[in-house]
Amino acid sequence: MKVAGHFPWPFLTLVLVGGKCISLIERLQNELSPQLSGDNLISATAPLRWSDFDAPDPGAVVNVATESDVAVTVKYCVAQDIPFLAQNGGNGWATTFHLNKNGVVINLAGLNTVIFNADRTQATIGGGSNVSNTINNAYDAGALVLTGNCNCVGTLGAILGGGYGNLMGEYSFGVDNVLSLRVVTADGQLHDVSATSDPDLFWALRGAGPNLGIVTSATVRSYPASEEDMQGWAGDLVYSEDQLEDVVQAIQDLTLTPDMVIFLYFLADPTTGTPSVIASPFLHRGNATTGKAAYSSLYAVGPIADTTTVLPYNQWNNASTSLCTRGSFKPGWAAGFQNMIPSTWRGIWEAYVAFQKLPGAANSGVLLEAYSLNKARSIDSSSSAFPNRNVNFNAFAIPWYNDSSLDAKAAAFGNTARDLLRSTSGLPRNQTYVNFGHGDEELEVVYGDSLTRLRSIKRQYDPKNVFNQWFNIQ
Ligand SMILES: Cc1cc2nc3c(=O)[nH]c(=O)nc-3n(C[C@H](O)[C@H](O)[C@H](O)COP(=O)(O)OP(=O)(O)OC[C@H]3O[C@@H](n4cnc5c(N)ncnc54)[C@H](O)[C@@H]3O)c2cc1C
Structure with missing residues (x-):
């Protein structure tokens, strides 16, 4: 007989199994591990997260090695009423x-293969492959793949x-x-x-994926690339604070x-800690x-420093390495909007x-990005659940700090930035890219x-709402 109940221990949840108290890890080792593809796939800690703010704090981690490990883990957790979350x-x-x-x-990190078809027009990307791994594989294959930056x-x-x-x-x-996906749904299939x-499901996964299942791999279009296709010119143009309005206007005027x-960043100069545009x-x-x-309009403003250079595809993201630093508190507040308005950005700068x-908050930042949208808008907006095709610009504020006594001030900064963007957004209603959302939207x-x-x-594929951790659709 098995009786389960949770005990109020600070760091360990114990369950009563056959009259004996065991931890969640022990329970998984006893009951789930024999069904997995390897012996040592259960551990106590997951890979570090980008932000520790309100982060998941699991009792156990299953480090899946195959897609069937994902399926049996989901099936087991659902049957045992154990909450779970995929981490990529x-x-x-x-x-x-x-x-x-x-x-x-x-933990999907073990599912990190990236395989190209013979003519490099398709790539099958493992559910745990990060952008670096995907780009490195694409670079070696001689193809380009759409990834984050x-x-x-x-x-x-x-x-x-x-x-x-x-x-x-x-x-x-x-x-x-995305051409197709391999997905484990709530039934463990x-x-x-x-x-x-x-x-x-294909429509819904493309915009609301984490609510419907765990994608073990996706086959996407890839684009065979020449040596020239593998190059990009990029870098930073640094301005003084008093040039902010001109920079904002120059971005607005760009076609x-x-x-x-x-991209526009408010970030600290890494050597002096001085806030920079x-x-x-x-x-x-x-x-x-x-x-x-x-980018002549931005050069006309007169940058005080210029690090632009030609980089190969596998180094395009190098400049954002420091943004990838793990840990610290980094809640984000974001909004989509239609126009760059200098007075809005002056208000965000002041916040x-x-x-x-504040002590320990020097790495905080504000990030804006804008892309050419003609190609995206040539695609029927009802072809996927992604709802943001109409938005011209996305920006977010990231307070970055270690001391929770700054929580209220961080929220004030984030809310001020988001309120300013929303109140001048030019959109009929508030819109935020789901992956940039704070969580209170x-x-x-x-x-x-x-x-x-x-x-x-969601009701059809996840009637018990077991995929409930990411902007949960109810
Ligand atoms: C430094 C930084 C840079 C960013 N740059 C970009 C960018 O260039 N473009 C962009 O679009 N976004 C960007 N984002 C936003 C990013 O898309 C979101 O943070 C996204 O949620 C991150 O996914 P992850 O796998 O890294 O995180 P995780 O926290 O592991 O996952 C986020 C959610 O997605 C779910 N999930 C992840 N993988 C799967 C899967 N295979 N199957 C099912 N569910 C899954 C998780 O369960 C979780 O609910 C950036 C974010 C940061 C912090």
């Missing part, structure tokens, strides 16, 4: 996670919410490049999901061609001459510098018009 890149910062010592993290991000973690990246001006969002097989991307252009196949011409100067804000259909598909 571990970059999700939303406060919607609520996994504690009673729960299990399914930071190496530490889970490739599919980003794509399942939409998937913004340097190449989307040419190839559209990550969701638009593996499904091959595509436009012709499980079309509803982004498909090969162009522009940094515009970061990217031009696919660009060089110093074509780059300066494409940023006020927080950034109404579901309509992150799922938009897709929400009604998503609710119906």
Whole structure:
């Protein structure tokens, strides 16, 4: 006979099995491990997360090595009523996670293969492959794949919410490049999901993936690349604070061609800790001459430093390495909007510098990104659950600190930035890219018009709502 009950121990949840108290790890070792592909796949800790703010705090971790490990783990957890959460890149910062010592993290990092077909027009990416691993494999294969722009991000973690990246001006969002997915759903079964097989699930996974299952791999379009295709011109243009309005206006005035991307950062100078205004252009196949011409409006403002250079595909994300630093508290507040308005950005700057100067908060930042959207908008917006095709710009504030006594001030900074963006967004209602959401948004804000259909598909595929940790659709 098995009687289960939770004991209020501070760090360990014990369950009563056959009259004996055992930890969740021991229980998994006894009951789940024999069903897994290897003997030592259960551990106490998951790989470090990007942010420790409101982060999942599991009692045990299953380090899956095969897709059938995912299936048996989901089946087991559902049958035993054990909460669980897939972890891929571990970059999700939303406060919607609520996994504690009673729960299990399914660490997907072992599912990291990236396999190209013979003509390099398709890549099958493992559910645990991060951006760095995906790009390195693509680079070696001589192909380009749509990924996020930071190496530490889970490739599919980003794509399942939409998937913004340097190449989307040419190839559209990550969701638009997905051809099929292998998915473990709430019944513990593996499904091959595509436009012709499980079309509803295919639609829903591309925008709300973490609510419907665990994707063990996805086959996406890839683009065979010449030596020239593998080059990009990128770097930082640094400005003084008093040039902010001119920089914002220059970004507003840019016409982004498909090969162009522009980022704006408020970040501390790494050596002095001084808050800086940094515009970061990217031009696919660009060089110093074509780059300066494409971004002439930003050069006209007169940057005080310029680190732009030509980089090969496998180094495009190098500049964002410091953004990938693990740990610390990094809650994010984000909004989508239509126009760059200098007065809005002056207000955000003031909120940023006020927080950034607090002890231990120097690494805090504000990030804006804008892509050419013509290609993405040529694709029917009802073809996937991703609802953000209409949004021109996305930005977020990231208070970055270690001392929870700063929580209230961090929230004040984040809310001020988000309120400023929302109040001047030019959108009929608030919209936030789900993968940038803070976690307190109404579901309509992150799922938009897709929400009604998503609710119906969620009821069909996850009637007990076991995938409930990420902007949970109810
Ligand atoms: C430094 C940084 C840079 C970023 N850059 C970009 C960018 O360039 N483009 C962009 O679009 N977004 C970007 N993001 C946002 C990013 O898309 C989200 O943070 C995303 O949730 C991260 O996925 P992950 O796998 O790294 O995180 P995780 O925390 O592991 O996953 C986030 C959620 O997705 C679920 N999930 C992850 N993988 C799977 C899977 N295979 N199957 C089912 N569910 C899964 C998890 O269970 C969790 O609920 C960035 C975030 C950070 C912190």
